[in-house]
Amino acid sequence: MTDTFVIVGGDAAGMAAASKARREDSDLEIVVFEKGEWVSYGACGLPYYVKGEIQSLEALVSVTPQEFREERDIDLRTGHEVVAIDPDERTVTAESDDGDVVQPYDHLLLATGAESVVPPIGGVDLEGVYTLGSMSDGKELREYVARARSDESFQQPDRGPACRYLEDCTGPVAVVGGGYIGIEMAEALAANDFEVHLFQRGDRVLKGFSEATSEAVAAHLRDQDVTLYLGSEVRELAGSGASDDSEGRSPSSNRTQSDDAGEVGAVVTETERVPVDMVLLGTGVRPRTALAENAGLEIGPTGAIATDAYRETSAPDVYAAGDCAEATHVVTGEPTYAPLALTANRHGRAVGQTVTGTPSEGGGVAGTAAVKAFDVEAARTGIIDPDEARKAGFDPVSETITAKSRAGYYPEGGDVTVTLTADRDSGRVLGASLVSEYGEGAVHRSHAVVGALEAGATVFELENYDLAYAPPFNTTWDPVLVAAKVLGGELR
Amino acid sequence: MTDTFVIVGGDAAGMAAASKARREDSDLEIVVFEKGEWVSYGACGLPYYVKGEIQSLEALVSVTPQEFREERDIDLRTGHEVVAIDPDERTVTAESDDGDVVQPYDHLLLATGAESVVPPIGGVDLEGVYTLGSMSDGKELREYVARARSDESFQQPDRGPACRYLEDCTGPVAVVGGGYIGIEMAEALAANDFEVHLFQRGDRVLKGFSEATSEAVAAHLRDQDVTLYLGSEVRELAGSGASDDSEGRSPSSNRTQSDDAGEVGAVVTETERVPVDMVLLGTGVRPRTALAENAGLEIGPTGAIATDAYRETSAPDVYAAGDCAEATHVVTGEPTYAPLALTANRHGRAVGQTVTGTPSEGGGVAGTAAVKAFDVEAARTGIIDPDEARKAGFDPVSETITAKSRAGYYPEGGDVTVTLTADRDSGRVLGASLVSEYGEGAVHRSHAVVGALEAGATVFELENYDLAYAPPFNTTWDPVLVAAKVLGGELR
Structure with missing residues (x-):
């Protein structure tokens, strides 16, 4: 008899898990319950749809329900809301217009996502x-x-x-x-x-x-x-x-x-x-944890579903990934809540791998994020806030520099402003925040700092990173290296 | 009595060393011999000067001779060609229109750079x-x-x-x-x-x-x-x-x-x-080593001046940095010759730090390089060539992927093609090569791979890097991560 992998929630984490599990195991039964009609969509694209730069909601869908069902042999049940989990009996109960379903599982993934926080003020129910x-x-x-x-x-x-x-x-x-x-x-x-x-x-x-x-x-x-x-x-x-x-x-x-x-x-x-x-x-999101709480699963200190490094919850063979679950911070090693698309994809995929026999951690999160604001781009990664750093046991020191995005003599370009934070005693890089005109590379340059964070590198190591240089792309020392030099000088 | 730091060659490595030494030690005597008239110039900008995008050669000069002399108190002697070094007597001999100078040193840096290779064929002396x-x-x-x-x-x-x-x-x-x-x-x-x-x-x-x-x-x-x-x-x-x-x-x-x-x-x-x-x-460059060879300094296997991790040559207190010297490859740990601007700056700066009392290695090189070709940009880092990898004791496996530079539904963007190479047994990332339209981020995205190389990370670690994501900058998995996933799949 083949195992059954049941997934609650059909967006990034859920469908990444389903797809990876199918690639790894063609026999596995994979059942996905999604309460709505949309699956596997890029919610990050919604502002651009509202703006008018994207012409249809369908364009945000990377794989359609039909493709999941027909090409990936995934039993995707939209319009099914899971209302209860029984970890002892290893079943979930789902409601739909066609009535209730009790579905047994061998492996269960909760990928219930997050919901918008509505502030507790008057008038939020008004039209408009x-x-x-x-x-x-x-x-x-x-x-x-x-x-x-x-x-x-x-x-x-x-x-x-x-x-x-x-x-x-x-x-x-x-x-x-x-x-x-x-x-x-x-x-x-x-x-x-x-x-x-x-x-x-x-x-x-x-x-x-x-x-x-x-x-x-x-x-x-x-x-x-x-x-x-x-x-x-x-x-x-x-x-x-x-x-x-x-x-x-x-x-x-x-x-x-x-x-x-x-x-x-x-x-x-x-x-x-x-x-x-x-x-x-736009007042933030909170993890959807009611289903997990009602089933007696442990909720972590951040308010999201607690998991181990393999995204397994306090109930055996029950996993949680994506915007409903905690992750481990690469800098602190502590639980953190970072509801972002890449984490959901990565951890969903790791669970898909784990339940098909290759235990996979899927990595920590650095809280890396990027945003475009009109003609400006910005990225952040790691720990920048001094209080947060001190709470994690560090003695944070920050420097902010502004450097040219391309060689000074190159005919185009602008400025990149980099804030870099490190621990005073160890010199370890803790985090960074970068901003530039859109197209001048603040976001992609943050990749260097993420590399340093993932490696636990010091600012003295980062300043010696052999980053790519040519006049159309940076000054000889990329702005990230300039920040590392200045911060390193402060720490020496 | 104060020490004297003598530098042969007034471009990137030489002037970075001089400037750093001055910042660290206001008393040090610093003498720079430069045979030409130009110092501290961005040779990498010359094609853009020839193109007509830069209007004067002076624009390529980051710090003028006058500024070095007056603001940084550096005894910069242009028009002085050093013709001999005596490591036993600790002197250099320089020729100029005003006659010869014998200059004693406590610390000496050879920053003689590289020269264009002219192929051994007929007609190279023709006009044009x-x-x-x-x-x-x-x-x-x-x-x-x-x-x-x-x-x-x-x-x-x-x-x-x-x-x-x-x-x-x-x-x-x-x-x-x-x-x-x-x-x-x-x-x-x-x-x-x-x-x-x-x-x-x-x-x-x-x-x-x-x-x-x-x-x-x-x-x-x-x-x-x-x-x-x-x-x-x-x-x-x-x-x-x-x-x-x-x-x-x-x-x-x-x-x-x-x-x-x-x-x-x-x-x-x-x-x-x-x-x-x-x-x-444009048939390459070779290190200018005659002066070092004549003084009996060791030349390394690459043909450049051999140095230790602190850029010290076989003669005590004689350093070599920049395009005339070897460096250590971050992947192989072996000597390599990578005559590029950032290495010259970094190693020159490290020597300036070392001779003023803070021994500094200045880091290895990954052979990272970037180039713009009309409307295309490309970067490479680490070891990509299978023969080179095998020679260094690795069993290289490469994968090439093409992915979107921005979210598929985002109205602009193009493709990024990434070749990623790793060692089969250890999974260690060995190198990468990236290409995209100019502005679509092949070069800055290579920063992530450099971070992995500097850390000795595996492709399984790289695929879990928490890189910045938003629709205007990449797909949820940045093309670098897509390459890591595909290559990781190949190695599992």
Whole structure:
């Protein structure tokens, strides 16, 4: 009798596991339960779909359900929501329109993903308040953009003059949250001529990056006519008060009661009331752990499902991978929660390998992330925050340098600003944050620092890395090496 | 009494050593002998000067002689050629127009660089035959371009239609050698509307790169109307036979005798005689070792000056760094010769640190190199050649993959082709070669592989590197990771 590998959740981690398991074992029974209709989609592409640069949601799907079923022989059951796991009986129970299914498993992978956090404030249920976590969220947002532009079939927009200079600009709209999603959506909305107001609770955008990166990105957002409200916690989303009143935008009313049945009309902070037509909540995600918790599985210190190095949970033969699960930080060796696409793919794939007989760890995570903000690109990896570093037992020292992206005499190019952090005593590289114009390589240059982090290298080793050089690509010392030299000098 | 640090050669290695030594020790006497007039210049920028993208040779100079003398208190003596070293007496003898100088030293650095190799064939002394190793070479070539274009003050050219479609194209010209210099000069000349013929002795261009990279670059060169002659050893450069005869270009004559007093008129291979007006020899460089040899210093197996990990030669307190010296290969641990700018800078700087009391190794070299060829970029690092790998005791396995440079659904982007090589038994990454359109990140992505090489990582470790991902920068698995996955699969 062949084993059965059951997977809960049909996105990155789940389908990577299913595909890898099938490649390794053509006999294995592979059953995937997905509560929605979409599988294996690139949620990271949703902002570009809303922006109008991608013309169909289908384009974000890397492998279709039909291909999984027919070409990869995977028993993919969309529209099936798993509602219970019984680790003792080794079964899961799934609900669908066709009734309940009790499915036995030999190996089980929980790949339930993450969900958008909705802040506990009034007005979040008003019409015109959106999140961007799922394909249907993306669809709704794009429909909103098309409606607001009175252009139901809009194609990729030309980025025209900033909205504030247009007679017929649309919006204003609010983005709440200055993380990746918030910034990518600010770009998507501004490109469609919306007047964009971005609210950030903390005192800088991209708080996981260095201050230098945050400042460079904030300055660029302002250049692109995004109005930034930093250190501005949103207290409430207020209703328009008159959803059929064209004056509804004006801050004429002192109402602080939101009208959950109406349309959103303003963002209210401690000091301001900013009239808006739409609100995008980009206030983070949290792991979907209810199913695991109800089954008695251990939840880790980060709030995500606890796993060992092979992504096995506290229940034997039950694995968890992707945005619902913890991972191990390459710098600290401690559990961390980094809900990003590559980790989900890598750990899903490793589980697929493990359950087919080749135990695979799938590697740690360095919290590496990249973002494009209009014409700027930024990346971060490892530990940059001094408090986080100290909590992990390090004595962090950081240096920030700005260097040319290509040889100084080369006719094109710009600046790259690199913040590099190391431990004072050991010299070990802890993390980095980089920012440059889009195309000038901040993101790909971060690959060098990831290499150093994965190896546990010191800043003295990093400064001697034999990185590629030619005038069209960098100065003789790549900006990463310049940062390592300066930080190394500080530590010597 | 303060020590005296004497440096022979005022380019990258020499001036990096001088500058670092001064920063570390404000009392040290630092004397630099440079036989020419130029110091601290970016020879790597010369092709772009000839191309016309850089308007003055001075732009290639990072620090002027005056700045070295006045701001860094370095006794820089241009126009001084060191003709002898006496390691027992600890002196060097330099000749200049003002007579000979005998200069005692406590520490000596040989940074004599490399010289262009001129192949042992007839006709290399004809007028119109150039190399590109020095600033004066660059000046002569640019003057040639300006003359040929009848445009003495030419500025950056517009890249117009290819020469073969023009009535008034200039040339034809030949580039002998398909390495970096040859390819960069093919671009520089083609951009100036020359009809370019490139002769390569071996069967592919960029022989230090992978075959896949060579083929991609060759195809692109052909797209740019460069005529490639692969596997074509040049036997002779023939004179025009009639330097004042406008028919001189035609291959009507069967002369095989070159006329050293005349102008070059044709490139002769075993099978062809290609009429040309100019020849650029890009046939490699060799270390300038005569001074070291005459002083009895050990020359290593590569033909360059032998050094230990601190760049100290066989004579105590005599160091050698840069294009005249050996380095240690990070993969093999064996001596290697990699005459490139970063190594020169790094090792010069390390010597400056060592002689001021902080012994510094300056790191190994991985043979990392980058090149732009028209609208394509390529990088290589480590060991790719199977014979070279086997000679170093490895059992090399390579895989070549092509992946998207950005998310498949992202509106821009191209392909990145990665060749990755690892040792079969240990899985250790040995090297890589990458190629993409210019701007699609082949070069900066190679940083990840350099990190793996420096760490001695396996391909199984590399495939788990937590590299930055977002749709505008890569697919979820960066092409480097895709290559690692495929090669890892092959090795498992």
